[in-house]
Amino acid sequence: MRSSRLPWLMLVALFVFCFGAAAKLDLWFQGWQGSRTQSANLLSVTLGDARRLFANHFFVKADAYFHSGYYPSVFDSRQAFQTPHMAEDTGAVRGSNSGDENGFLGRPRDWIDAFSRQFYPSVHTHLDEGGAEGHPASAGDLGDSSGVREILPWLRLSAELDPNRIETYTVTAYWLRQRMGKVAEAEQFLREGLRENPGSFEILFELGRVFAENHHDLARARNLWEAALRNWQRSEGLKEKPDPFIAEKIVSHLALLELNQGDYRQAMTHLEMWKQYSPIPEAVQKRVEELRQNLPRGTGQSRP
Amino acid sequence: MKNILAVSSIVIKELYRRKDFYVLFILTALICLVMASVRIFNDDKIVRYLKEICLLLVWLASLVIAITTTARQIPAERENRTLLPLLAKPLSRTELLLGKFLGCWLACGLALVCFYLFFGLLAGSREHHWPVTNYLQAGGLHWAMLGMVIALTLLGSLVFSAPSSNVTICFVIVSGILLLGRHLNKVALALPEPRRSLLYSLYYAIPHLELFDVRDLIIHNWPPIAWRVCALATLYALAYAAGFLIAACLVFRRRALN
Numbered sequence: 001m002r003s004s005r006l007p008w009l010m011l012v013a014l015f016v017f018c019f020g021a022a023a024k025l026d027l028w029f030q031g032w033q034g035s036r037t038q039s040a041n042l043l044s045v046t047l048g049d050a051r052r053l054f055a056n057h058f059f060v061k062a063d064a065y066f067h068s069g070y071y072p073s074v075f076d077s078r079q080a081f082q083t084p085h086m087a088e089d090t091g092a093v094r095g096s097n098s099g100d101e102n103g104f105l106g107r108p109r110d111w112i113d114a115f116s117r118q119f120y121p122s123v124h125t126h127l128d129e130g131g132a133e134g135h136p137a138s139a140g141d142l143g144d145s146s147g148v149r150e151i152l153p154w155l156r157l158s159a160e161l162d163p164n165r166i167e168t169y170t171v172t173a174y175w176l177r178q179r180m181g182k183v184a185e186a187e188q189f190l191r192e193g194l195r196e197n198p199g200s201f202e203i204l205f206e207l208g209r210v211f212a213e214n215h216h217d218l219a220r221a222r223n224l225w226e227a228a229l230r231n232w233q234r235s236e237g238l239k240e241k242p243d244p245f246i247a248e249k250i251v252s253h254l255a256l257l258e259l260n261q262g263d264y265r266q267a268m269t270h271l272e273m274w275k276q277y278s279p280i281p282e283a284v285q286k287r288v289e290e291l292r293q294n295l296p297r298g299t300g301q302s303r304p
Numbered sequence: 305m306k307n308i309l310a311v312s313s314i315v316i317k318e319l320y321r322r323k324d325f326y327v328l329f330i331l332t333a334l335i336c337l338v339m340a341s342v343r344i345f346n347d348d349k350i351v352r353y354l355k356e357i358c359l360l361l362v363w364l365a366s367l368v369i370a371i372t373t374t375a376r377q378i379p380a381e382r383e384n385r386t387l388l389p390l391l392a393k394p395l396s397r398t399e400l401l402l403g404k405f406l407g408c409w410l411a412c413g414l415a416l417v418c419f420y421l422f423f424g425l426l427a428g429s430r431e432h433h434w435p436v437t438n439y440l441q442a443g444g445l446h447w448a449m450l451g452m453v454i455a456l457t458l459l460g461s462l463v464f465s466a467p468s469s470n471v472t473i474c475f476v477i478v479s480g481i482l483l484l485g486r487h488l489n490k491v492a493l494a495l496p497e498p499r500r501s502l503l504y505s506l507y508y509a510i511p512h513l514e515l516f517d518v519r520d521l522i523i524h525n526w527p528p529i530a531w532r533v534c535a536l537a538t539l540y541a542l543a544y545a546a547g548f549l550i551a552a553c554l555v556f557r558r559r560a561l562n
Contacts, residue, residue: 065352069524075490109489115515115533115536119518131525132524132525133525149350150352153350185345185346189345
């Protein structure tokens with residue numbers, strides 16, 4: 001006759017084995033780089049690195065909200081929406097849009113197509129110009145811009161999904177401080193971005209704008225822009241074909257800041273650099289010459 | 305008509321006795337309330353993301369209720385051996401089918417009233433304005449769309465042997481139409497003949513369920529749709545529902561009951 005205690009003994013033995021294995025493996029697991037439990041972020045734990053794939057989707061979704069749902073699908077012509085408009089409007093990214101943004105739907109192809117346009121947004125509007133309740137985007141900036149807050153959840157989610165997507169931080173910060181007056185939140189979000197992307201010249205530049213335009217702390221703005229320029233030269237400047245888009249913005253802001261501060265020698269240095277990066281160097285050269293003519297001899301001061 | 309109403313009242317009673325609706329409603333409410341508690345950049349006026357999530361859940365829940373409730377109607381009667389006694393009474397097969405359709409449709413309508421009331425309260429508590437006309441139109445069009453889905457599922461329950469296969473096929477068809485129906489004509493135009501004509505014919509033949517999805521208009525506070533357009537869309541839905549019901553009646557008439 002088999003002992004009735006045998007299953008219980010086996011159960012206890014298995015429990016002891018599992019307990020011991022867990023205690024042994026836990027030490028290794030805590031130190032393992034690939035452990036998702038090291039992150040406190042729920043999205044990071046559940047999706048792992050795959051979450052980055054969705055970041056762009058939510059960034060584009062924010063742009064769809066910016067248009068109150070009027071947005072091309074994968075089946076429509078996206079030429080006029082290659083760069084999200086809400087990002088292009090901030091000036092933080094270079095725009096590459098072409099074509100008619102008011103008519104990506106084209107003429108109705110059949111009666112179902114014509115009829116169905118009554119049931120989804122089919123007019124081009126921007127939230128910062130009043131959105132669906134206001135007037136078409138082509139009518140100009142006259143409406144209520146508070147509706148632009150509606151893009152923020154998707155931008156926040158995009159940053160959570162891909163913390164290394166710098167564009168998300170700069171675009172969000174622009175809308176927060178420029179259109180919603182949330183300067184503290186914009187600064188905090190940019191600092192968060194800087195922690196995730198140490199030395200990012202785009203974020204440093206945007207942070208400089210917060211200090212210059214909102215806090216009116218020009219000394220800190222100058223420091224941030226100079227750091228941004230150094231970082232740009234370190235990363236982009238060494239490339240065979242550097243992208244001068246942000247560099248031009250940094251040096252132009254630095255040049256104007258020095259001009260306002262009366263440090264003409266420094267301003268001239270930045271103007272020369274601006275000319276180098278500008279797509280229209282003639283216009284910058286004109287400013288250089290104007291400055292040279294108006295500058296009396298011996299006034300080329302530099303800041304202490 | 306009396307017989308049809310009697311059958312439909314049994315179906316409605318069945319819905320509120322079952323737990324499906326309550327579970328889906330509580331789940332929707334819980335998810336929405338958790339999402340509403342999230343503060344984004346210290347701004348408590350952000351609402352559209354919440355409206356989008358809530359409407360998505362309402363659409364999913366309503367489709368689940370409509371398809372699963374309808375798909376089990378006839379097979380359950382057959383399995384419980386109540387179909388023959390039911391038809392032994394002065395009740396024709398057509399009346400039974402129409403009663404089942406009406407019951408499922410009304411039951412879904414009741415569920416939609418609860419869902420849209422919750423949605424309206426949630427959105428209104430943040431937005432502080434009540435676009436009742438827009439919500440009525442959205443709910444009405446949604447209900448009309450469910451009429452087509454219910455009629456299609458009823459037809460499926462007579463064609464397919466198992467309710468599970470009917471549910472799966474109906475979900476695939478409905479999701480496919482909702483996601484791609486609007487774009488089939490664009491895809492067709494890019495194809496060479498004869499595939500172009502074939503796809504374009506399919507585009508004209510399918511019931512365009514996506515027409516009734518006005519969530520984007522509600523989320524982004526677009527003005528209401530013209531009532532004439534709503535009436536036309538409802539007629540379109542009723543025509544398709546009637547078509548599916550006639551087909552179901554024809555299949556049911558020739559079907560052996562045991």
